[in-house]
Amino acid sequence: MSQIKNKKKEQPLEKAIAKRIRAKRLENGWTLDQLAKTTGLSKGYLSQIENNDKTPTIATLTKIAFGLGLNAVALMTGEEPRPKQEKFCLIRSGERQAITHPGAAPDSIYESFSFNKSNRIMDSYIVTVSKEFGPKPLMHEGQEVAFVLEGKSEFYYDGQTYILEAGDAMYFDSDRPHMTRSIGKKLAKVLVVFCNPIHRE
Amino acid sequence: MSQIKNKKKEQPLEKAIAKRIRAKRLENGWTLDQLAKTTGLSKGYLSQIENNDKTPTIATLTKIAFGLGLNAVALMTGEEPRPKQEKFCLIRSGERQAITHPGAAPDSIYESFSFNKSNRIMDSYIVTVSKEFGPKPLMHEGQEVAFVLEGKSEFYYDGQTYILEAGDAMYFDSDRPHMTRSIGKKLAKVLVVFCNPIHRE
DNA sequence: TTTCTTGTTTGCTAATAGTAAACATATAAT
DNA sequence: ATTATATGTTTACTATTAGCAAACAAGAAA
Incomplete structure (x- = not known):
């Protein structure tokens, strides 16, 4: 050779x-x-x-x-360009879909906007927050913007708790333990926008 | 040689x-x-x-x-890892800061949440929508989730117009011409969450 | 059976990866 | 002033290998 x-x-x-x-x-x-x-x-x-x-x-x-x-x-x-996608999507007030959210408190209600746009990088939903915290805190990849639409709630994030009122807004990394519950007679509603930049759909 | x-x-x-x-x-x-x-x-x-x-x-x-x-x-x-960032940020209802938004209608009001989190990939603000469209439509990189908090408005997107009411939500690519104006006596308020995955701060 | 298709392997030459050392220039030390 | 040091650039070289044409191998089709 x-x-x-x-x-x-x-x-x-x-x-x-x-x-x-x-x-x-x-x-x-x-x-x-x-x-x-x-x-x-x-x-x-x-x-x-x-x-x-x-x-x-x-x-x-x-x-x-x-x-x-x-x-x-x-x-x-290992990343590649994606095909052309739909540009605009509108979900009317009555068109939100109830979804189940694994790990959340059993009686909280999640209404997803279910945007029909496969290249979207954000998801969004409205939570009607239950009276009790869930079985254990949520923890996952990504970042969240949360805006309190109405009501009073307690938010737990990574060992700290915060009392929130309508108009308050948060931004946090989702990879730390977090959960929320309503305080008072009226259940709180929170608008959540979630983005996970790593997970490219 | x-x-x-x-x-x-x-x-x-x-x-x-x-x-x-x-x-x-x-x-x-x-x-x-x-x-x-x-x-x-x-x-x-x-x-x-x-x-x-x-x-x-x-x-x-x-x-x-x-x-x-x-x-x-x-x-x-050309991308490199970024230093460890703050995980959680809370902006109270009264802490939103009025900002100017170049190109928007002159009398619309933008209140930014101004999240103090430099690794954030989303920005968020509440727009009090003016009665008239701006001088020309906005158009820029990124994607937006917009949620109508209150009021009635008309939204223009890339040649189409939509009438929106409280509770309606949109998701769109911002790189097409878009603008909005209030309809009726009461000015509309819209919560916007914006994300530009290309622009890494 | 032979031929065609597809991917793999071989042996080779031209190109160049990467080096030590020389060179060039600016700055510091004597 | 001259000499020494620091820093980056360039040169000439050897060892390595990029990339090729062609042969080989195996499976599928005719």
Whole structure:
């Protein structure tokens, strides 16, 4: 043998890129030959890249991405552009849908706006807050804006409690324990807008 | 000359990466020698990379990133991790601040919640909607959730108009022309939550 | 059976990654 | 003033490998 066979690339980012290239090609239903044509690279070399035997230069990676209909950063980060979406969505006052919210207090009522817009990055609902805290605090990814529409409530956030009245607003990271309950005769209503930037739908 | 001098790299991503490496090094107040020590690469080579004379492999780029206290994707995308932020912010009903909103109708009132949370990805305010449309429609990046708190209003969005009442909610991309005005005796109030995922503060 | 399709592997040459050291310039020390 | 030090740039080089054409391998189709 005149040349020692190169080792597989071990580095995580290199491996991830290789994997993404193959995934995207297969998603397009393309053969290596077809990708070779769109990229101007050889079929054999593309096979080696996908199998992690070789790593392309950044310049070549850009060619591959372009040939796959992406930009290079998308291949590196695993994020890709999304198709064109509906621009506007209106939910009338009577069109809110009652939803169940796992982990919330059993008798609180969640009315979702259920915006019909799949590229949305925010969700929104109105909570009619029950008298008692739920079984345990909520905790999850994302950030929330909460606006008290009416009533008086107690809000628990990560070891602290706050008494809230209509017109008060909060902004918090949802990854700390939080829950709420109404105080007084009248149940409180809170408008919540939730955004999880990591979870791209 | 026994060897032709290599040309400067022309490819946009390569140039951007080179620029980011130097920017980050200078931001840290480091010399090339110091970066050479943290990366295990030669000073001369780092100079060539920063000056766009040479492009590192992905494996080497990962070393540089690590030496700069980043991950490789951050160097490629220009985004970097942000410091730990405040988790919770509460704005009382009376603490909203009147703000000016460029391009809006002159006598509409914007009350911002002014959440003191620099890693926030949403902004929120309450608009008291004027009787007349503004000089021209608004149009900008991002997405908005708008909830009508009270009153009756007309909303214009990209060639369409909608009559809105208390309890109605909208979700729309802000990059189409939009504006609103009150109808009837009483001025409408709208709670707006705005999110621009591209603009990372 | 032979031919075609698809992906993998081989052996190679040209290109260049990455180096040590020389060079260049500015600043500090003597 | 001269010399030493610090910092970044450039040069010439060697080892490595990017990327290729072509051969190989296996499965599917004719």
